[in-house]
Structures are given as C-alpha cells and as structure tokens.
Amino acid sequence: MTELADGATADPHARYLAEYRDMTEPSVRRGPAWLARIRAAAIAQFAEAGFPTTRQEDWRFTSVAPLTGLPFSLTHRHLAPHIGREHLGLFMPPGPGAAHAVFVNGRFTPGLSSVSGLPGGVKLGSLAEAVRSDAGGTVEAHLGRHALMERNPFTALATACWEDGAFLLVPRGVELEAPVQLLFLAAPGEGPAVSYPRTLIVAERGARVVVVETYAGLADRAYLTNAVTEIVAEDGAQVTCCRIQRESELAYHVAATQSHEGRDAAIASYSIAVGAALARHDVGAVLGGAGAQLTLNGLSVLHGRQHVDHHTTIDHAAPHCESHELFNGIVGDHARAVFTGRIIVRPGAQRTDSKQTNNNLLLSEEARADSQPQLEIHADDVKCTHGATLGPLDQAALFYLQSRGIAPADARALMTYGFGAQIIGTVPVPELRRQLDRLFRATLDRGARHPRLVP
Amino acid sequence: MLEIRNLHASVDAREILTGVDLRVDAGEIHAIMGPNGSGKSTLAQVLAGHPAYAVTEGSIVYEGRDLFDMDPEERAQAGLFLAFQYPVAIRGITNAYFLRAAVNAVRKSQGLPELDPLDFLDVLQEKLKAIGWDDSFLNSPVNDGFSGGEKKRNEILQLAVLQPKLAILDETDSGLDIDALRTVAEAVNKLRTPQNATIVVTHYQRLLNYIVPDFVHVLVDGRIARSGGKELALELEARGYEWIRPEAVLG
Numbered sequence: 001m002t003e004l005a006d007g008a009t010a011d012p013h014a015r016y017l018a019e020y021r022d023m024t025e026p027s028v029r030r031g032p033a034w035l036a037r038i039r040a041a042a043i044a045q046f047a048e049a050g051f052p053t054t055r056q057e058d059w060r061f062t063s064v065a066p067l068t069g070l071p072f073s074l075t076h077r078h079l080a081p082h083i084g085r086e087h088l089g090l091f092m093p094p095g096p097g098a099a100h101a102v103f104v105n106g107r108f109t110p111g112l113s114s115v116s117g118l119p120g121g122v123k124l125g126s127l128a129e130a131v132r133s134d135a136g137g138t139v140e141a142h143l144g145r146h147a148l149m150e151r152n153p154f155t156a157l158a159t160a161c162w163e164d165g166a167f168l169l170v171p172r173g174v175e176l177e178a179p180v181q182l183l184f185l186a187a188p189g190e191g192p193a194v195s196y197p198r199t200l201i202v203a204e205r206g207a208r209v210v211v212v213e214t215y216a217g218l219a220d221r222a223y224l225t226n227a228v229t230e231i232v233a234e235d236g237a238q239v240t241c242c243r244i245q246r247e248s249e250l251a252y253h254v255a256a257t258q259s260h261e262g263r264d265a266a267i268a269s270y271s272i273a274v275g276a277a278l279a280r281h282d283v284g285a286v287l288g289g290a291g292a293q294l295t296l297n298g299l300s301v302l303h304g305r306q307h308v309d310h311h312t313t314i315d316h317a318a319p320h321c322e323s324h325e326l327f328n329g330i331v332g333d334h335a336r337a338v339f340t341g342r343i344i345v346r347p348g349a350q351r352t353d354s355k356q357t358n359n360n361l362l363l364s365e366e367a368r369a370d371s372q373p374q375l376e377i378h379a380d381d382v383k384c385t386h387g388a389t390l391g392p393l394d395q396a397a398l399f400y401l402q403s404r405g406i407a408p409a410d411a412r413a414l415m416t417y418g419f420g421a422q423i424i425g426t427v428p429v430p431e432l433r434r435q436l437d438r439l440f441r442a443t444l445d446r447g448a449r450h451p452r453l454v455p
Numbered sequence: 456m457l458e459i460r461n462l463h464a465s466v467d468a469r470e471i472l473t474g475v476d477l478r479v480d481a482g483e484i485h486a487i488m489g490p491n492g493s494g495k496s497t498l499a500q501v502l503a504g505h506p507a508y509a510v511t512e513g514s515i516v517y518e519g520r521d522l523f524d525m526d527p528e529e530r531a532q533a534g535l536f537l538a539f540q541y542p543v544a545i546r547g548i549t550n551a552y553f554l555r556a557a558v559n560a561v562r563k564s565q566g567l568p569e570l571d572p573l574d575f576l577d578v579l580q581e582k583l584k585a586i587g588w589d590d591s592f593l594n595s596p597v598n599d600g601f602s603g604g605e606k607k608r609n610e611i612l613q614l615a616v617l618q619p620k621l622a623i624l625d626e627t628d629s630g631l632d633i634d635a636l637r638t639v640a641e642a643v644n645k646l647r648t649p650q651n652a653t654i655v656v657t658h659y660q661r662l663l664n665y666i667v668p669d670f671v672h673v674l675v676d677g678r679i680a681r682s683g684g685k686e687l688a689l690e691l692e693a694r695g696y697e698w699i700r701p702e703a704v705l706g
Binding site for chain 2: 394396397399400401402403404405406407408410411414415417418419420421422425
C-alpha cells in the first residue's frame with residue numbers, strides 16, 4: 001500500500017491508469033460492449049497523451065501541476081456523507097415541485113432528488129441507469145460522441161472513469177416550462193478525492209427545456225471534480241442552460257461541455273464561475289444544422305489566488321448559423337482569468353454570423369487576465385467579429401457616479417456589479433436570473449468583506 | 456449660494472482659468488458663454504470636482520462652505536449637480552437602479568432612511584410626470600448605447616430626480632435638434648424654484664431662447680470678460696465673440 005502510494009506520487013499519470021484498472025475490473029465488462037470500447041479507447045488516449053503541460057498551445061496559460069501533484073483518488077470520497085434536503089437550499093432555489101436531480105460524488109442520489117411527474121415522457125435521473133435501460137438507443141447514439149477525448153486528456157480520463165451522472169431526455173415536441181436543476185455535490189473524505197460526474201442532455205426535435213447544472217462542494221478541501229457534459233439539440237429544439245461552478249475555493253474543477261445543434265435549433269448557455277482554486281472549462285459547440293443559433297455567455301468572479309480558464313470552441317459546420325459569445329471576467333487580488341475563444345467556420349458554412357467579446361475587469365494591480373481569440377475561417381461569405389478588453393474600472397464613470405453623490409467605494413462596487421450584471425442580465429428566465437444574481441452578489445460581498453491575505 | 460473669486464485652474468500644467476469671478480444667488484439663472492477653448496467646461500468640471508483639474512489660486516464658497524474642502528460626492532450631496540457635456544455609460548446598471556443609488560446616497564448623507572425599490576419607483580413616476588416624460592429608458596443601462604440626445608435627456612432626468620440647489624448644465628444643447636432642445640429646456644424650466652439656481656454653459660444663444668437667463672457672462676481666455684442681461688446673448692449671436700476680446704485685454 002505504502003509502496004503504491006509512493007510510486008503514485010512520483011508518477012501521477014500512472015496512478016490514474018492504475019486506478020482505472022482497479023475500478024474497471026470487472027464492472028466495465030458488465031456494461032454494454034459499446035461503452036466498454038469507448039472506455040478502453042479513452043484510457044488508451046489518456047495513457048498516450050498524459051497530462052497537458054504549458055508547452056502545449058491549448059494550455060499555455062494554465063498549469064495543471066498543482067492538480068497533478070496531489071494523489072486524487074476515487075477511494076478518498078466520503079462514503080456516507082450526511083446530506084439532508086436542508087443542505088440543498090444553499091445551492092438550489094426552493095422551487096416547490098420543480099424537478100431536480102442531485103448527484104453526490106457523481107452518483108445519482110434518489111433520496112435527495114425529485115424526478116417523477118415530468119410531463120410528456122421526459123426522462124430525468126441516473127445516467128448509469130439510462131445506459132442499462134437504453135431502449136431507444138439514445139444514450140448509445142450520443143454518449144461520448146460529442147465530447148471528444150482527443151481534445152483534452154482530462155476528457156479522456158473522465159470518459160474512461162465515469163461511474164454515473166445525469167441523463168435528461170426531452171422527447172420530440174415536448175416543452176418543459178420549469179427549469180430542471182442538476183446539482184453535483186462533491187463530498188470529499190479525508191484524502192484528496194476525485195469524482196467524474198457525467199451528463200447527457202438530449203432535446204429531441206422541436207423540444208424545449210431549461211436546465212441548470214450546479215457544481216458545489218460540501219467541504220472546503222482540495223478535491224477534484226472532472227465533469228463532462230454533452231448536450232444535443234435536435235432540429236428545432238431549444239435548450240437554455242445555466243452552469244454554476246461554485247466549488248470550494250480549495251478545490252480543482254476540470255470540465256468539458258460539448259453541444260451539438262441540428263437545423264434551426266437554439267442553444268443559449270449562461271455560465272458563472274466563482275469557485276475552485278484552479279478551474280479549466282472547455283466549452284465546445286457545434287452548429288451542425290443550417291439556421292442554428294448559439295448564445296454562449298459567461299462570467300467569472302475571482303478572488304484570492306483563484307485561476308479560472310475558459311476555453312471555448314464554436315464550430316460553424318453549417319450555413320446560416322449565428323453565434324453570440326460574451327464572456328466577462330472580474331478578477332481581484334492575485335487571481336487570474338484566462339479566456340480562449342476559438343471560432344471555426346467550415347467550408348460551406350456561408351452566411352455565418354459570429355460575434356465574440358471578452359471583457360476583463362481587473363480589480364487589483366496583481367490581478368491578471370489573458371484573452372486570446374482564434375479565428376479559423378474557411379468560408380468567404382461570413383461575418384465574424386471579436387473583441388477583448390482588459391483593465392481597471394473606468395475613471396470617467398467613477399467620477400460620474402461620484403458627481404451624483406455616490407462615494408467612491410460604493411461607486412466601485414456598483415460598477416463592478418454592473419460588469420457582471422451585463423452577463424446575468426442576458427439570462428432570459430427570470431427565476432434563473434435571480435438565482436445567478438444572488439450568487440454573484442454573495443460572491444462580491446464575500447470578496448469585499450474578506451479581502452484575501454495573499455503573500 | 457455660490458461665490459467664485461479669482462479662480463485659476465489648470466489641466467496638465469496648462470492654465471485654463473485665469474481669474475474667474477462669479478456670484479450666483481438662489482432663484483437666478485446664469486448663462487456662461489464664450490468661444491471654444493475659453494474655459495467654460497473647465498469651470499463646470501472644477502465646480503463638480505473633477506480630479507484632472509488643479510485649482511492653483513482663488514476660492515469658491517458654496518452655501519457657506521469652502522467647495523475645495525468637499526469631495527465630488529459631498530458636493531452632490533450638498534445639492535450641486537453637473538449635467539455632463541459627455542455623459543458616461545455605466546454598463547450593466549439600469550437607469551432606475553442608478554438613480555435610486557444616487558438618491559439614496561444623498562438621503563443617507565442627510566440622515567434620511569433609504570428608499571426601497573417600490574417607494575423609489577413612485578418617486579420616479581411622479582418626477583417623470585412632472586416633466587412630462589415617459590419611463591422608456593428607466594430599464595436601460597445608464598447611457599449605454601444611448602444617442603447623443605438620449606444622453607442629454609437622461610442628464611435632465613437625473614436633475615429632476617435629484618432636485619439640486621445648483622444645477623450646472625454643460626453644453627446640454629450640443630447635439631440636440633430643435634425639438635429635443637425645447638423638450639429639455641421645458642423640463643429645466645419646470646424644475647425651477649425660487650430656492651434653486653442654474654448655470655447654463657453654452658456656446659450658442661439658441662438654448663437661451665428657451666431657458667431665459669437673468670445674467671449672461673462671456674468667458675474669454677479663462678476669465679469673465681463681460682457680464683450683462685439676456686440681451687448680451689443676442690448681441691453675441693449677432694456679432695460673434697471677436698468684439699469682446701479687445702475689451703478683455705483692456706479690462
């Protein structure tokens with residue numbers, strides 16, 4: 001045991017491979033063959049690629065060394081965390097009767113969830129269970145087909161190692177009014193724990209759904225969440241998703257979200273990241289059918305030494321599609337925000353209309369933001385614009401507010417709030433807008449009340 | 456209400472105001488006119504306390520207090536209001552939210568309880584009614600994406616809500632068409648009381664057809680070269696500013 005632990009610390013890569021072998025014998029073989037093949041391919045991919053280094057273009061600004069230096073293991077999870085419904089109120093708005101699925105360490109927890117009574121044959125619950133009962137073949141058709149393991153070694157690792165997660169299926173033409181909440185709680189035990197929550201959301205032709213994914217921790221510890229979400233919007237489907245990353249500020253959060261849209265589909269995605277010591281979120285969207293629309297908005301609010309990296313790739317693979325991307329970062333103390341916005345316009349994707357904006361507000365001299373657009377345009381009749389800003393609060397605006405009687409500290413708070421409200425204000429569902437706004441305000445308050453003592 | 460004596464001010468070590476004297480009492484409307492670069496906007500900014508302008512000589516007493524002892528927000532809390540020539544966008548903050556923050560900052564400084572959003576909405580509707588405007592841009596972010604005319608109107612809306620003792624309108628007419636000008640001027644006139652005063656800074660006489668001043672001052676090369684009644688504005692309109700210049704040198 002000791003020997004294994006020592007060896008593991010020396011080579012984190014080998015440690016994860018060993019853990020994969022331990023966990024998959026024999027459970028993987030009990031699963032369907034198609035899934036076993038995906039897992040095997042994924043672990044082989046991870047074995048070959050290893051953890052990324054800052055010498056790789058996609059990881060230039062984000063070193064994962066702090067993460068690989070800790071012996072994260074599935075065995076360190078809290079086996080029997082005490083979680084009552086009263087805990088959930090912290091992370092979900094109290095909506096009476098609203099559908100919600102809760103996952104602890106990536107595993108569906110029926111006792112904390114409310115997934116029944118959904119209309120029109122909507123399915124919500126455990127992904128592992130959905131794999132077992134995959135009557136229509138929906139899971140097999142989509143799981144692991146969108147979030148490509150070649151793109152990111154963490155995605156490969158998660159694809160190999162996931163045990164459970166969320167499955168949401170909205171059948172053809174069904175319109176779900178009330179937001180569905182998915183809550184992923186990390187319950188770490190004594191040692192550094194890892195979990196691999198996996199989510200598959202499928203909105204069939206003409207379906208409409210609003211989903212909220214929340215990632216949070218039950219303890220302030222250095223745990224790792226490695227999450228992968230795949231979202232499919234078939235022709236004419238409309239998916240609105242909110243993603244809330246509010247992990248412990250000692251935790252590590254690595255995630256990939258990959259969506260695919262059919263003809264005339266619309267996905268509107270709003271994410272807010274306020275947690276984790278180190279977070280990397282790869283967001284990929286394929287506009288695969290003509291007339292598809294995508295909104296991809298995000299907000300990071302960082303303090304202390306937090307480092308949050310958003311790596312977005314919008315792939316215009318069909319003509320007449322529109323994408324609008326707006327990411328704002330509020331960066332205080334010694335924190336660092338990274339944004340990469342890659343836009344690909346495939347040959348034949350004529351009449352693409354794509355707009356990307358990344359604005360960063362630096363609240364201290366030591367705060368840092370890196371922003372890089374990457375445009376790859378292979379069609380000639382397209383409109384693609386991008387812009388990025390970086391800097392402290394606007395002095396002219398500060399004076400303007402002062403000249404209206406507002407003291408400088410209050411004026412700064414107001415402008416900082418406004419910087420984030422530009423993103424939150426775009427959320428079209430009022431109750432979600434309020435949910436995000438509450439979290440945003442609480443985060444700003446916390447940052448203001450307890451300025452981090454960073455050496 | 457306001458007494459400016461021998462005011463000298465500079466920006467980037469360049470002296471713009473070279474000895475301004477001006478007295479404004481309650482109930483009065485003063486127009487400050489002058490050619491481009493004469494220091495009109497500098498005077499307005501110095502009154503509001505803009506940090507880029509350094510006062511090198513002279514004094515300003517406002518309501519019995521040394522204005523230079525007051526931070527910009529204290530001046531506003533004490534009833535001094537500058538309608539900006541170039542109003543600034545506050546992104547992500549709606550007008551309604553901003554106005555409430557401003558009103559509550561003033562109330563707090565006076566020891567009054569803050570207004571909650573609903574109470575404030577009532578106040579706001581009442582003000583809008585008083586100046587005959589609708590509530591169309593209350594929920595828009597402050598000056599963000601506004602046209603030039605909308606920004607100027609928004610300044611006057613703030614004026615209406617904050618009810619200052621001394622309002623300084625810095626080139627509020629610039630960029631306004633004749634209809635917008637009339638709308639803005641009517642609002643300013645409706646807000647006039649015997650207790651408050653207005654300083655209208657303008658390059659053109661046009662605005663003064665609608666906001667009729669009691670006094671007109673001509674600023675040339677950073678000092679007031681001539682003062683008179685409203686007829687002085689008409690004379691300037693007819694003859695331009697050039698004829699003032701020699702007198703300033705003699706004076």
